[in-house]
Amino acid sequence: MPTLAVATPRVFQLGDLEDYPVIAGDIIYQGAAVGENGAGYSRPLVAGDVFQGFALDTCDNANGSAGDLRVHVRKKGNVVLPITGIALTANDRAPVYASDDNTFTLTATGNSLIGYVSRWNGTGSAVVEFDAALARAALQA
Secondary structure: OOOOOOOOOOOOOOOEEEEEEEOOEEEOOOOOOOEEOOOEEEOOEEEOOEEEEEEOOEEEEEEOOOOOOEEEOOOOEEEEEEOOOOOOOHHHOEEEEEEEEEEEOOOOOOOEEEEEEEEEEEOOOOEEEEEHHHHHHHHHO
16 A cells, blocks of 8 residues: 555544444443453453453343444553452552453453552552453463
8 A cells, every 4th residue: 555645534433442242132231341252242251251341331232132232341441440359469560350240359260361450449449450452462472
């Protein structure tokens, strides 16, 4: 493809938002961690899924077919989460994993990487810096 010879406006979307097709017969609730199943559809995260981000709205596809609806997610940012076993020592940017759409832990085995501790808030709570693209890249490394 040749280099540009004239100004060419591009269509951009906000860099931290995305809409993904949802699996059949399920509901993804606002605030849920969203995972990608093996067929390329989004669902409430299940341990081992590729992390896609956090649902910004509830997406009710309970009576729909796969792909009928799309879930609106924030795929990058900082979020306050309850984390099992978190302590002040987690300020060393410990990796954070999810075992389902609302269970967060520092235990890697069998779980999905979602991000890293940015700041410990107190017993059982931390600010987590998440980036779905980096989480996916870490799986391929």
